[in-house]
Amino acid sequence: MAIKPFHIHVSDDILNDLQYRLQHVRLPDQLEDSGWERGTDINFLKSLLSYWRDHYDWRAQESKLNNFSQFHCDIDGIDVHFVHERGKGPNPMPIILTHGWPDSYLRYQKIIPLLTDPASYGGNPEDAFDVIVPSLPGFGFSSRPTKPGFNNYSVSQMWAKLMTQELGYTKFAAAGGDIGSGVTRYLAASNPELLFGIHLTDVGIIRSLMTSQDTELTQEEQQYKKNASAWVANEGGYMSIQSTKPQTLAYGLSDSPVGVAAWIIEKLRAWSDCKGDLSQRYSQDELLTHIMIYWVTNTIGSSTQMYYENSHSLPPLGHIEVPTGMAIFPADIVLPPKSWAERNLNIIRWTTMPAGGHFTAMEEPEALANDIRAFYRPMRMEN
Template sequence: MSIENFNIKVSDEVLEDLKYRLDHARFPEQLEGLHWERGTDIDYLKSLVSYWRYEFDWRAQEEELNRFSHFHCEVDGIDIHFIHERGKGPNPIPIILTHGWPDSFLRYKKLIPMLTDPASHGGDPEDSFDVIIPSLPGFGFSSKPLHSGMNNCEVSELFAKLMTEKLGYSRFAAAGGDVGSGVTRYLAFNHPELLIAIHLTDIGIIKDLISSRNEEKLSQEELNYKKNASSWISNEGAYMSIQSTKPQTLACGLSDSPVGLAAWIIEKFRAWSHCEGDLSKSFSKDELLTNIMIYWVTNTIGSSANIYYENVHSLSPLGPIEVPTGLALFPVDILLPPREWAEKNLNITKWTTVARGGHFTAMEEPELLAKELREFFKAYRNKK
């Protein structure tokens, strides 16, 4: 399959079915005096669902998304959806940006013009990028894997082939967060010859520190991380436990209920962002619902959850990464990594603590992330 143009066009039948389901939603009761302590606040959820039903305009969002250049391309039996926007500077470098869960390619929407056309956004045209943003297999408008084994490493192999065999780039940059951080690191580990440099906004949950029994060999920072990570997993990691053990059971409920799907996703956007408990400080309702809609109209909440199962059950361990790596930490992101561990396991050439922002970096603070990416990759532009 060659590269084909793609436009997002959801059928009227899917939208009518959604309206029916929203009209007939059944909400659970909530104990008096509780809000978000035991999960998604029902009063907030009801207000969001009301906005979804009566004010949200999917067709307007669809039109906005279709202003970008979307494509489909088959790689090893997976039909990958991706955005490909060419840089407007004299010497753009290609960069593949990989999203995570429960976001989507929408994560990088605001970032695209800042990277492709930096001159129009307070930057230097010499710092432009060709931007490639794929949807992970099983997410959004990419096809769903038919067999088990599609973990971060396997995704990285697909993306390496997309960039080289399909798009013709001999070398490129890569960046990502959440699942996208893992995919980016496997790209760098398995194909250092293809990568100019990589940039991360997190390095995931560091399992070898959490499971370490030789605490006397850990630094104080690493010990603090182990303690904080164990506490976080106990209190906030239920989603991860179910998605890595019984994702199919979860999918039955969330694939059938748009309200359930919204509750599952928005709880994470509130907990992991720098919104200080008020989602409206970091995201508009249109942003939240457009992201939820990408999951709903493609029926991919189940297939997206599967990557957690695959990463637990079939993912080979990573070794040290030699590719130059930039790490930008946003202050309220999940489990900020110990610098000592990061520098032992990655070739950190730039370490930045960003002033504000959380886990959904490019959605929350696109200007800060764009500036960071332009500054970091400036040193590697002559190596493409």
């Protein structure tokens, strides 16, 4: 299938159905004074639901999203949705940005113009990029897989086809976080000749360190093992469910906009540098637009399948020789040990940011854009 332009237009039937559901909500009880301790706080959720029902304007958000140049293209049986914004500079470098969960391609909404048109934001036009932001299979406006097998590795092969066979780039840059970090690393491991370099904001949970003997680890890695084990025990319940029984979870979430909202905002709060106050980082419109991407496409269930696939069908990942930049944001989930990264990746840039959490491009877009520009600047002579 050839590349086809795409324009978001959610049907009135879907929006009317959502409005009906928001007007007929049945909420659980919450223990007194428990706040966010046991999950999403009911008072915060009630306030958000009230705004969603009475004030949120999807059509206005839809119009903003349609300002991006969007397309669909069939790759390996998936109708892949992607943004493709051309850079404004003398020789833009192509870069593919891969999102994670529970975000979507909107993770990069704020950073796209900073990368495509740096001169308009105080930068150098020679640092411009052609920016490609696909939606992962089963996420948002990409189609939902009907067969198993779509894991980080297989998606990385899809992205290689998108960039070379469909868009005609011979060499490109790649960046990502969360699931996007895994996809980007598999892309580098399997197709190094296609890449100038890769830029990452995390490396996920490093299972090999968690199962290693302390005597085999550096002091930094031993501390990581403790931190990661504590995080998985206290915060990793969602991961265990989505890696083992995503289908059971999908029934409840696919049928309840309140359930989707509660499932997502708890993670946005816990993983962002917001000190427990979501309003420090996100407006209500931002929160709800992220939730709406899942709701209007009915992809909250299919998005969780990626966890199952990555737990059950992912091949091992070897040492990565492609030049790698890491931007570490202090409030991210579990910060990777530099010693491990240097053993497993060809680290040529390591930046510790002053602020920001897991949703880097949403929280600190300028800082991330500046680091991406700086990392790839020496490589542009190859472009």
